[in-house]
Amino acid sequence: MSMRQLPFDNLRVLDFGWVWAGAVVGQILGDMGAEVIKVESRRRLDPARQGRPIVGDVPDPEQNPLFHNVNRGKLSTTLDLTHPRSRPLVKRLIEISDILVENMTPEGIEKLSLDYERVKEINPSIIMLSYPVAGSYGPFRNIRGYAPTATSLSGIDSLVGYPGEPALGMGGFYGDPNVGLHGAVSVLSALWHRKKTGEGQYIDLSMWEAAVCTIGEAIMEYTMNGRILGSQGNVSINAAPSGVYPCKGDDKWICIVVKTEEEWNNLCQAMENPSWANEERFSDLYQRVQNQEALNELMSQWTIHYDHYELAESLQQKGVAATPCLNTEDRFLDQRFNERENYVFVEHPVLGSEPVYGIPYKLSETPGQVKERAPLMGEHNDYVFGELLRLSPEEIEKLKQNKVIY
């Protein structure tokens, strides 16, 4: 990657975010040049450092792929925040930072004296972003949880399932990147305001609410008409055929969506005009939407004979919106998909060469970069406490012995 200017070369982020969601805002800013100081501790190991090791069977905080993705390029310091002697160091870090992010429960953050009231006494121009599951106030403010917690509380889980059947819940970890991205919008806006006025402020973001924001029309279906949407399946209200159809091979699928008459005609031609396609029940979009179950069944009997990539390509050439459903392996191997650097390789001292995800928005002048792999625990203690906070090597050593730096 060419060395171009990074927009946030002069920005310092103090990152108390943990697990997945909490680390995303720092990651976004870090890729754009910010110096992100992650504060973590062996006393309360980030769950993103736990879990099954990638190599071997012995638990190892340096092997979690989640951690490696969302903390790439950050500096790691280890500080036991419950130790009273950590306080002067935390104060100094707050003083020299522009942005503080955290996603602990409100009671947790108050226990550590890291609530905004206290933070702003130390640095009034800091921008502090808190994003626990349920926000920083309200009767259930201390809900703890993970991405699936956000999708369960927001109603999103209730929309994922086969029509008429119980909810299966959202796949992946939707709630985490979703709140991280909303968090970045808020922090960058507050930073814009600070540029103009010098004013810092506090942002209270809810992971739960950020998920609800992405199903606004389902909320309005209820507030307008009292209708409660349930399992959505692959059903479309304005396209048919529309769905995911089986292809040749083990668990291979293609997604085909047909909205216009032109697309329908193109599809029929691609299928070599089977007689069923001329039946009255499929004669226009209204009929096809009405009879989509039968249509899907007939489509499946056709798609099953083809390779998912090849069929998509030939349908696309005829003007039909068709794409293969990529699984993990496909996403890794598909060169065409990865022309856009959906992942890049970094060298990690424990795992060696490993992929981490790329930057999806391609900025023509300041594209940003994955600067560096994720840090080892405490890898940057000497730089942060020595060079930035100007502690002597002896002081640092003593703090380590006393498990303040831990």
Added chain:
Amino acid sequence: MAEQALSGVKVVECGSMVSAAYAAKLLADLGAEVVKIEQPGSGDEARSYGPFPGDIPHPERSGLFLYLNANKLGITLNLKTKSGRDIMHQLLNEADILVENHHPKEAKESGLDYDTLKEVNKDLIMLSISPFGQKCGYSDYKGYEANCNALGGITMYAGEPNREPLNPPLFLGSYQAGVAGAVACLIAMHARDLIGHGQHIDLAKVDNWGSFHLGIPLVEYVFGRRIWQRYGRRAIGGPYPQTILGCKDGDFRLIAMTKLEWRRFLKIMDNPAWGDDLRFQDRIKMQQLYADELDSLIEPWLKKHTKQGLFQMFYDGKVPFTPIKNIEDVVNDPHLSARDFFVQIDHPEAGRLECPGSPYKFSKTPPTIKRPAPLLGEQNEKIYCERLGYSRKELLRLRRTGVI
């Protein structure tokens, strides 16, 4: 009124449906002025999507449109005409950001071409959201929402193992592109101070799934570990539990990433004897080998309790298990209402609307809803006459000739 974080930032939006509109909405709610350009006649396709009050379709009463376009000014402009594009250039002369989500094949014919527009205004930041990106890989492919989800990889992670994978519901993929687009625009605004000019942002809906959401499984794949796949109500791999189980009046999400959380849960169940079973000590093995058995030990207990009762018990006991709320539960949720999360908007055609507000509160520059979504062409006169200096007579002529 307090100054807002993005007061003074000027945005022009040429968006249809969700992705560009959500990006611009996020900026508008934080104080940016957004002028939304719609095609004369039919306007944004979201106007025909719904939901509609009483299920009666009306272009000024579509819930999707009204939610995504509050706080914006609306004008009509036919970008397929030369005169229309000239007027757009006048608007862009003053703008900081242009947001659009045309397919790359169609963007050019509407004059949405960065190389041309940067000559009009070198400071302009242009965000182009497209299904597969501007000019590589699958750029030429046609892609509706579900197609982008499929190629982005997310579809393969929901559903039951022996049935078809489930496309994410509604427009989640477009919302994700919208919020990532807003992030990118703000990065470019800050970068402009540094480099002295604007830039083009190329954002593909597929990439957002492929990176932020689904980067992690690639490492596991490369090292030959578990491959993420759909597994019904249960997540594969990871520690037990990570599943949905039934309770008395609905469903519950069970997830515990730490041993402490699992211990707390067993305590709430009154420490059942099976909790000490030697097979049930390594939670990763529990998920791999004994998940069915464990589910059958836990579910009967859950079924004795209501969603609300369980939620309170788990909340008090610091266990991160939560109910699967349906949409009605969400709208009526006491916590969300204590936070004034939902907002009421009065709209001249659709009446009183209730929809999600912003997910964040700012202590100094709070996001607000200042105006409902525009009627089609509502601010034509304001923008064309007051701002760009066209006379009433010219406005009439532009209308008659189909430019606005």
